Amino acid sequence: MFKKGLKDVVAVQTNIASVKGDIGELRYRGVLIDELIPSHSFEEVAYFIWYGMLPDESELKHLEIKLMNGRQLPLHVQKIIDALPAEVPIMDAVRTAISAFAHDGFTNEPIEEQAIILTAVIPVIVARYYRKQQGLLPINPDPNLSHIANYLWMLNGKLPNHLQVEALETYLKLTMEHGLNAATFSARVTISTESDLTAAITSAIGTMKGPLHGGAPSGVIELLEEIGKPGNILTVIEEKLQNGEKIMGFGHRIYKTEDPRSILLREKCTSMSGKDEWLDLATVAEKEIIALLAHHKPDRKLYTNVEYYAAAIMRSIEMPTELFTPTFSVARIIGWTAHAIEQLQDNSIFRPQSEYIGYEKK
Structure with missing residues (x-):
């Protein structure tokens, strides 16, 4: 039966999240968000979505170190960002920079490590390119700041206050994952061809930039x-x-x-x-x-x-509107990478049928 846009067609079985719109319920890994979000940090919730369990103290520290180390952009990616014309939209710059991670030093890493690195670098890319557009020099990451606090620091060059970080972090924890939305579907379709994680996330970013999906509020x-x-x-x-x-x-x-x-x-x-x-x-x-x-x-x-x-x-927090969708992507990359990893665990290439409705010569 034809379903325009695949609406209501079940194409994926997942353990990552469930969205029940009729009763207003969202769960990450089976846990209601109102039980998970208030008492755990961005890093803890990310770990939970990736691995299906909350980290202990040692695991959390290990993840925080990996995220911190991942903030260092490779030199060739820095050069690509700096070479882009300032009129290129931010999401296009992010997509281009992420695609440049398709090199042996990155793709030879286990896919879980790649997910952490891409999560670490996307706010660095956004901040560096945004400041370039504003005619400002890039700001180096601060190893003493959390993932979200460091993002605000690199954007503005001043330490954010606790309320700003807390408010933004709450929003981003709530938008890490939301089922098989268009960008997540793009990521799963791409990696189902046994392409790499970089290609999958590049596809997701390209989908997210569309105003019908990642449009800013x-x-x-x-x-x-x-x-x-x-x-x-x-x-x-x-x-x-x-x-x-x-x-x-x-x-x-x-x-x-x-x-x-x-x-x-x-x-x-x-x-x-x-x-x-x-x-x-x-x-x-x-x-x-x-x-x-x-x-x-x-x-x-x-x-x-x-x-x-x-x-x-x-x-x-005086966030410019052009940063809304990129900031959304800073969180949603957690879900994209988790779905890509899950897809490869029981992979089948996506190949829906099309129905021809055009002219046929008699």
Whole structure:
């Protein structure tokens, strides 16, 4: 039976994550995200997705050292990044740089080691190229900083505060993995040909850059900036609803109830109440907007999606919109590499059929 876009066709069996949109549930390796995310670091959750278990103290330290060592870009990759014209979009620069890791010194490593190295270098690539675009010199990684704190350091050249790191890390832990989305499917299709991990991640990045998949939540930022302060919420939203405009950050094609990721992000933002005006505005606005949507569109059941609070967090740390999708990729590479590894463990090349509907000469 023809299913356009393979919608609802089961093509993969996986142990990595399950997404149940009808009940608003997301699990990593069988564990609900609300049980896993709040109490574990980015590095611990990454280890869990890769290996199916949480690391002990020694394993965690070993992973942290590998990630730290992996921050050093090979000289030829540095030269490629520096040679790209500044008008090349960041995701294209990342895709090009990642593809340059297809050399013997890298591909001869075990695939699990390759996954860690690619995870370590993607924020370095993003930061180096972004600063090039801004006419700024690159900043060397700081071995004393965590994966996410170091990313912010390399972007801005100043040490991020604890709240900034905590907010961004929560968002990125929640976006590491989300089932067989388009980019993850691209990675699995590529590596199913027994190509290499570099090619699989290059395919995933190329897919992620499409606005229908990895599009940035810039529309939510525009909404929050238009609202400006709590007293304007009712006026702004009522006007948009009367004009038939979409309220950005509400509704999701998979989740028919609350997005479980938005719930955790809301809790994180609420815990920072009074410490950041944008996070405060987002939490207050969400309540009023949901009430207005329920009144105007009672049959739609529109809830907050992950992009809503992601936008609030990005705005609070002054992350430029052109860095949204690359930053998303800094987290999602965990899922891409885990799926590529899993695909090779019981591989079968993807070869769906097509149905010809064109002209035939009689």
